[in-house]
Amino acid sequence: MSQLKYALYTGCTARESTPELLSSTLAVAKKLGIKIVLLDEASCCGASHLQDFDEFLSLVLNARNICYAEKLDLPMITICNTCQLNTVMTKERLDNDPEMKAKVNEKLAEVGLEYKGTSSVRHFLYALIDDYGLENISEKVEVPLSHFNIAPFYGCHNLRPSHIHYKHNNPLSDEEVGEGGGESSIQEVELMEKYTHESPYAPTSLDNLIEALEGNSVDYESKNKCCGFHVDLQAPETSNALSGTALLDAIDNDADLMVTPCPLCQLNMDLKQDSAGKQLGRDIELPVLHMPQMIALALGCSKEEIGLKFNVTKATDLM
Amino acid sequence: MSKKTVTIKAFRFNAETDYLPYYKKYEMEVGKDELILDLLNRIKWEHDGSFSYRRSCRHGICGACGIKVNGKATLSCKQNAMELVELFGDELVFEPQSQKRAVKDMIIDKGDFWEKHAAVKPFVEADVEPHPTSETKMSKEQVENFLDADYCIQCGACHYACPALEVNSDYLGPAAFAAAYRFTVDPRDDAGRERLEITSELGTGVWDCVKCFECAEACPKDVNPIEKITKLHNMQFEQGVAKRNVATKHAEGFVRSIKKFGYLDEQDIVLYSEGLGVVKHLSEAFKMIKAGKVHPFDIAKKKMPRSKNLDEIQKLIEISQKNEL
Secondary structure, three states: OOOOEEEEEOOOHHHOOOHHHHHHHHHHHHHHOOEEEEOOOOOOOOOOHHHHHOHHHHHHHHHHHHHHHHHOOOOEEEOOHHHHHHHHHHHHHHHHOHHHHHHHHHHHHOOOOOOOOOOOEEEHHHHHHHHHOHHHHHHOOOOOOOOOEEEEOOOHHHHOOHHHHHHHOOOOOHHHOOOOOOHHHHHOOOHHHHOOOOOOOOOOHHHHHHHHOOOEEOOOHHHHOOOOHHHOOOOHHHHHHHHHHHHHHHHHOOOOEEEEOOHHHHHHHHHOHHHHHHHHOOOOOOOEEEHHHHHHHHOOOOHHHHOHHHOOOOOHHHO | OOEEEEEEEEEEOEOOOOOOOEEEEEEEEEEOOOEHHHHHHHHHHHHOOOOOOOOOOOOOOOOOOEEEEOOEEEEOOOOEHHHHHHHHOOEEEEEOOOHHHEEEOOEEOOHHHHHHHHHOOOOOOOOOOOOOOOOOOOOHHHHHHHHHHHOOOOOOOOHHHOHHHHHOOOOOOHHHHHHHHHHHOOOOOOOHHHHHHHOOOOOOOHHHOOOOOHHHHHOOOOOOHHHHHHHHHHHHHHOOOOOOOHHHHHHHHHHHHHHHHOOOOHHHHHHHHHHHHHHHHHHHHHHHHHOOOOOOOHHHHOOOOOOOOHHHHHHHHHHHOOOOO
16 A cells, blocks of 8 residues: 555634644554645634535635645545535535636635636545545554443534535545536435445444444444534533533443544533533543544544543543 | 334323323334335224324425434334334333423424424515516525525424423524524525524524534434534624624634644633633633643743644635635
8 A cells, every 4th residue: 555645624623722633633643654735725614604604615625624634645634524515515615607607716826826626525434434445544553452441422514414425535536636526416316325334324434443443332213313513502402402412312321432533522421411411411431532533442542632631531440 | 124123212291181101012013115004004903093293295395203213313204114223122112202391292392493484484574566577586596595404394303302492491402593594594585684683693594604514414304403503603704794702713713723733722712712701711721730631831931833834824814815804
């Protein structure tokens, strides 16, 4: 296997309140011999909220982020589901709407940039599975996770909408990237074909990753549900009800810990256990790890790199 | 090999006689061309005449036959059964769209759906000449603006797939919002502002959308309700309907942060959006400080990361921003 190389769009959370996400991601890449170039020029993706305020501005800023991966001639990877979706929704729009692409490029030209559409954008989870291979990850396991029941929590923005996932989180040949078949043509794709890479109703990627690290994946209904993060400020009761229900579902199915590829899910599920528990009338205590933290544990990375001390619900005992 | 033995586990409940719902299994050979509706018919015709469900047009138009199969919102007359067998295996679980609203088996009380649909004025409101001398013309672009939203058949698939609605019964939900959008952008209509005001209320309106995309996934007609929700959000700002509150400040506050740092200032966005309401986040803030996620002195010292070439980002905001709060 030739060396894998990606431009990493970290998003804001990994640079601020979840430093453990960035350190464990880089540690995993190092262990696996994957080359990572940090996209330090990138800005916030808007997290779906900027999109609500000013959709055009969000397209311009997200297009600029992709420009920097294109300049490096590298595929972009993300470590946040929401960054992933906002970036690929921008890509999808610009690749299929020449008029909008021209409008955005007119703005980008003012700072000497041009969006071309030549870099693919995928979540690290799928880059690991599709490019590196689960069997190759298995071979590198130093500390099997066999004594843990691990509840996978997929996070909405990696799964839905499925036609966007199908097109962008899939490994694609170079000529397909940027060409854009049009969103309508994808929506016409047969149901089962759309769901072949990952089904939003019965996802498997994270379960398979857990098994590859020799952990026991927990099957529970809430694995593909919403954590409520995006309304936490204006509707905390909605948010608590959703995150609390999912956490209790995992606990009731004997999970020792939860793992998620999305730092926004992670923050909401890790930080809000007390308030969610109070609202739902039950105690909630379950360590919630970022996906790269779990891999780093199994690959025998250092304590500092895994950064379990940064998890709010005590997770240091997992080591 | 075109047939397969499938077990159907069907939700059974009669609100008039049963204390609790139960599941009953039916085994049948399923052919490659059969629809979920065919299987519903066969349960009734071949196994149990008391089995109840709604059906009417069989053409994906009336929206009556929506159920859930293994949790997936399904319009029975449009969904090939074998496709779902391939997806979920040999056991298909048939459930009503909303179990807590079950009246009999697959039949639910859809009253809340219609109430919320009606609340957004789902019709063109206009002063029309009783004897017009010319027709109202629309451009192709104007029609295309609402064409996909117009395909809604009110089946309730998105409404009962929405987790926000499941936990907040006041929330109007994705179908009502798609309808609100459809009539608001209709050039003949005069009630747009009123609809934007209705859908901007906290607790009931678009700001309570959790952004899970379940509605986009559930819709059998590709209406893509969440896309319409985003458009309603934007229209609130464009047309000056948006009031300053925690949700609108949260959306607008992203620009404030990105201008300063490129990144979102996670502490500032909470302070700015909440104002004095920030006190309710204190216990979380302490937990984050205790775990070393944030440093208490950061707020004063502004130890924020900054994007490289921040001047580009600032310039792009200056020349691209369209909306204001």
